[in-house]
Amino acid sequence: xxxxxxxxxxxxxxxxxxxxxxxxxxxxxxxxxxxxxxxxxxxxxxxxxxxxxxxxxxxxxxxxxxxxxxxxxxxxxxxxxxxxxxxxxxxxxxxxxxxxxxxxxxxxxxxxxxxxxxxxxxxxxxxxxxxxxxxxxxxxxxxxxxxxxxxxxxxxxxxxxxxxxxxxxxxxxxxxxxxxxxxxxxxxxxxxxxxxxxxxxxxxxxxxxxxxxxxxxxxxxxxxxxxxxxxxxxxxxxxxxxxxxxxxxxxxxxxxxxxxxxxxxxxxxxxxxxxxxxxxxxxxxxxxxxxxxxxxxxxxxxxxxxxxxxxxxxxxxxxxxxxxxxxxxxxxxxxxxxxxxxxxxxxxxxxxxxx
Amino acid sequence: xxxxxxxxxxxxxxxxxxxxxxxxxxxxxxxxxxxxxxxxxxxxxxxxxxxxxxxxxxxxxxxxxxxxxxxxxxxxxxxxxxxxxxxxxxxxxxxxxxxxxxxxxxxxxxxxxxxxxxxxxxxxxxxxxxxxxxxxxxxxxxxxxxxxxxxxxxxxxxxxxxxxxxxxxxxxxxxxxxxxxxxxxxxxxxxxxxxxxxxxxxxxxxxxxxxxxxxxxxxxxxxxxxxxxxxxxxxxxxxxxxxxxxxxxxxxxxxxxxxxxxxxxxxxxxxxxxxxxxxxxxxxxxxxxxxxxxxxxxxxxxxxxxxxxxxxxxxxxxxxxxxxxxxxxxxxxxxxxxxxxxxxxxxxxxxxxxx
Numbered sequence: 145x146x147x148x149x150x151x152x153x154x155x156x157x158x159x160x161x162x163x164x165x166x167x168x169x170x171x172x173x174x175x176x177x178x179x180x181x182x183x184x185x186x187x188x189x190x191x192x193x194x195x196x197x198x199x200x201x202x203x204x205x206x207x208x209x210x211x212x213x214x215x216x217x218x219x220x221x222x223x224x225x226x227x228x229x230x231x232x233x234x235x236x237x238x239x240x241x242x243x244x245x246x247x248x249x250x251x252x253x254x255x256x257x258x259x260x261x262x263x264x265x266x267x268x269x270x271x272x273x274x275x276x277x278x279x280x281x282x283x284x285x286x287x288x289x290x291x292x293x294x295x296x297x298x299x300x301x302x303x304x305x306x307x308x309x310x311x312x313x314x315x316x317x318x319x320x321x322x323x324x325x326x327x328x329x330x331x332x333x334x335x336x337x338x339x340x341x342x343x344x345x346x347x348x349x350x351x352x353x354x355x356x357x358x359x360x361x362x363x364x365x366x367x368x369x370x371x372x373x374x375x376x377x378x379x380x381x382x383x384x385x386x387x388x389x390x391x392x393x394x395x396x397x398x399x400x401x402x403x404x405x406x407x408x409x410x411x412x413x414x415x416x417x418x419x420x421x422x423x424x425x426x427x428x429x430x431x432x433x434x435x436x437x438x439x440x441x442x443x444x445x446x447x448x449x450x451x452x453x454x455x456x457x458x459x460x461x462x463x464x465x466x467x468x469x470x471x472x473x474x475x476x477x478x479x480x481x482x483x484x485x486x487x488x489x490x491x492x493x494x495x496x497x498x499x
Numbered sequence: 500x501x502x503x504x505x506x507x508x509x510x511x512x513x514x515x516x517x518x519x520x521x522x523x524x525x526x527x528x529x530x531x532x533x534x535x536x537x538x539x540x541x542x543x544x545x546x547x548x549x550x551x552x553x554x555x556x557x558x559x560x561x562x563x564x565x566x567x568x569x570x571x572x573x574x575x576x577x578x579x580x581x582x583x584x585x586x587x588x589x590x591x592x593x594x595x596x597x598x599x600x601x602x603x604x605x606x607x608x609x610x611x612x613x614x615x616x617x618x619x620x621x622x623x624x625x626x627x628x629x630x631x632x633x634x635x636x637x638x639x640x641x642x643x644x645x646x647x648x649x650x651x652x653x654x655x656x657x658x659x660x661x662x663x664x665x666x667x668x669x670x671x672x673x674x675x676x677x678x679x680x681x682x683x684x685x686x687x688x689x690x691x692x693x694x695x696x697x698x699x700x701x702x703x704x705x706x707x708x709x710x711x712x713x714x715x716x717x718x719x720x721x722x723x724x725x726x727x728x729x730x731x732x733x734x735x736x737x738x739x740x741x742x743x744x745x746x747x748x749x750x751x752x753x754x755x756x757x758x759x760x761x762x763x764x765x766x767x768x769x770x771x772x773x774x775x776x777x778x779x780x781x782x783x784x785x786x787x788x789x790x791x792x793x794x795x796x797x798x799x800x801x802x803x804x805x806x807x808x809x810x811x812x813x814x815x816x817x818x819x820x821x822x823x824x825x826x827x828x829x830x831x832x833x834x835x836x837x838x839x840x841x842x843x844x845x846x847x848x849x850x851x852x853x854x
Contacts, residue, residue, distance in 0.1 A: 169518045170834035211841035479525035486566035
């Protein structure tokens, strides 16, 4: 039986992202080897998630908090990747999504440093986030983390880690069209709005120094973060990981699963309507308003968002720009995280006066 | 051109070990895809090591200690895996080995928690080790870590981590036939001797609670550790990861690279002489002397040391035994570390009264 090209593409292109964000390599190998049809993807990953969830619950029962937090986080990541692009079956997607959130929530208080699930008021409803504070720092600086089209706060353990271990707090949250907020809110091209609500909320926390606030965004979040920085000058520094400068310009060439996810999460209802929304995800005439320091990662082998988009962002911003063009990096340079993850975190720490 | 079967075997069997011990997945994929002949293995990995070494030195120059420690550790692991089985070319092996040690040494003081290179007197010469103490604990309990046939202390970052984050100190050291000691000392079946020297040395450290001492051993170290525990009752608890009960009984069926490494590091000079030494690596009539609690990991798919060896150890010890038989685990269950790594560390913490 021939493999579904979507499963082939997953096998060929996703190992870096999955593993660098916490999926055990053997799980990735086993799942991609064991299934032929995309339709069984979510089920196979959910079964993996259940194994880690059970290990986590055993650890909890034994009083081993740290292990519990780690296993449950891996469980959450497995469930998350089961559903991250599974928009053709919204019911199955939502069941796996609930498990991802449940596991990560259960993990939070057991992690080191612990995390706190927070609820941020937004347009009459709620955006959920995970707030974590570094060990041994009073009133830490904070990095707001903007997800992409298919990432969600449950995938952020390893990305949070590099900021936390360098003395910064992290707030990974699901914005419009993302994670827990994708049901109430469609993708919002004007992402300065949810970010404004998040900063407003943070400014009321007495245990966080929201004056020293940076923003980080991955993939489509690599558009959202600089977009917010352009309009909201409370943001002191911005990291953009391989985001689009103009999503409309690359929509037609994106992988089919990515297009389908955009159509679903923009609640556009049709490809044509989705393209019109995609055209609004643009930094043309906007990037010039970015005056804070900006760190841009571009992967020259990026097959989702051509790297020229990142170059254009680096070229257009008004503030100081650090461009990290990774010659052998793909989308988000997930295959070369050692060429930017610690470096960008060190850069952020410098901007927020940690060192 | 056809791939050398040794490179094919490496590609098929080693991804779990490399990645779970700190090699970036893309590096593993790139190296195994890019070479056809085993003879270029060490060179290819050393080139990867050099990339990480440069990143580490850049971080050092920028004052980013944490990143420096991490990059240099990865560099050390890459150099280490370049040479770990490269016994057919001792000169090249030693050059890569020196780089592995140099990088890990440079990393040590920059890690969190920091490490200290220590020199332990042994039979008129020196065994080298890396001592690390957990953050925030005075006079911690300590886990002595016994390497195997091809592992060395430079490979231990992730294994040290699970003990350190649970409040135990670690001392990974190169014993006879291992790492830095392989030049001065042949493999020593009576491993209670070097372990005795290590415990003697530890007992003079006022910053370590050597009364609360456990031992951990991986692969051939999964023989060394229980061997030492049988003879040295200062050891309070022992973890054995997929070690041989009787190496002579499985020598003929070991992979050819493993056999070659044993012949080289036992300084036997011939296969027949090596087999005689292998026959001395046996717990027959000895395992019964183990009275401390023992945690045994067995991988049912182990193709290096049949899992029955671990079962026999579990069966023969006199003290309390916890057997973790991993149905889908290979050698060292490197493909299923989530089924034993945190669990065995929690078990050790319990034995050493950490929880």
